[in-house]
Amino acid sequence: MPRATAPTDWAACERELAAGAAALGLELGTGVRARLLDYLAELANWNATHNLTAVREPRAMVARHLLDSLAVLEAVTGPRLADVGTGAGLPGLVIALARPEIAVTLIESSAKKAAFLRHVRRRLQLANVEVVRARVEAHAPATGFDCVICRAFAAADDCLRLAGHLVGPGGRFLLMKGRDPAAELGALPPAFRHRETRALTVPGLDAARHLVVLEPVRA
Ligand SMILES: C[S@@+](CC[C@H](N)C(=O)[O-])C[C@H]1O[C@@H](n2cnc3c(N)ncnc32)[C@H](O)[C@@H]1O
Numbered sequence: 001m002p003r004a005t006a007p008t009d010w011a012a013c014e015r016e017l018a019a020g021a022a023a024l025g026l027e028l029g030t031g032v033r034a035r036l037l038d039y040l041a042e043l044a045n046w047n048a049t050h051n052l053t054a055v056r057e058p059r060a061m062v063a064r065h066l067l068d069s070l071a072v073l074e075a076v077t078g079p080r081l082a083d084v085g086t087g088a089g090l091p092g093l094v095i096a097l098a099r100p101e102i103a104v105t106l107i108e109s110s111a112k113k114a115a116f117l118r119h120v121r122r123r124l125q126l127a128n129v130e131v132v133r134a135r136v137e138a139h140a141p142a143t144g145f146d147c148v149i150c151r152a153f154a155a156a157d158d159c160l161r162l163a164g165h166l167v168g169p170g171g172r173f174l175l176m177k178g179r180d181p182a183a184e185l186g187a188l189p190p191a192f193r194h195r196e197t198r199a200l201t202v203p204g205l206d207a208a209r210h211l212v213v214l215e216p217v218r219a
Helices: 009-022 030-050 057-072 092-096 111-121 156-166 183-186
Strands: 081-084 102-108 130-131 146-150 167-177 192-199 209-216
Touching: 009 030, 030 092, 030 111, 057 092, 081 092, 081 156, 092 102, 092 111, 092 192, 092 209, 102 111, 111 130, 146 156, 156 167, 156 183, 156 209, 183 192
Parallel strands: 081 102, 081 146, 102 130, 146 167
Antiparallel strands: 167 209, 192 209
């Protein structure tokens, strides 16, 4: 039996999302915020039976999922983004909702999670989202991406080993991390170099967050 959860205070979610987005310096219209909360509602519904994310309450998802994903927006360069090991769509679906001008490819190996992503794409009519159910190392698109991102996917060297081939000319690889991952960066493959690590503050989240920017080394 799915665990019963308390009724969601959606007005409080909306207030926290609006205040958090403002604290991040983002202008998100009421329509975009409503769609982000629609996504959370779908995630919470599916989570009751399909166990897509450990965070179960929509109120907690506002900071842990929405604001955490929105905190990296400034570093996302378009027009084409790939989110590797996206799970329930994090951060890629959130970015696609906030920035409809960016074409977002969500790459996920789990059939259950890919089914959820396709459901959300249909339900929210997300014309800028493509769902690819594949192991990323076996996915070879004809064109590289301007930006490849992953959150909670793998250690830095494994991310690059599995997904580095997705970065197109002039593109970048973004790693969303908790604590400063300096130790991980010593073992990067030679085809990439570390450009910078930004410390991020996520409103409503009392935890360290870092964004690592990596670039291909030109031959
Ligand atoms: C820990 S979850 C993180 C999900 C999401 N990025 C987040 O932050 O909530 C890692 C995800 O990567 C997917 N995954 C693992 N190996 C993969 C691979 N080789 N190719 C594509 N997806 C993979 C898993 O199915 C899982 O959904």
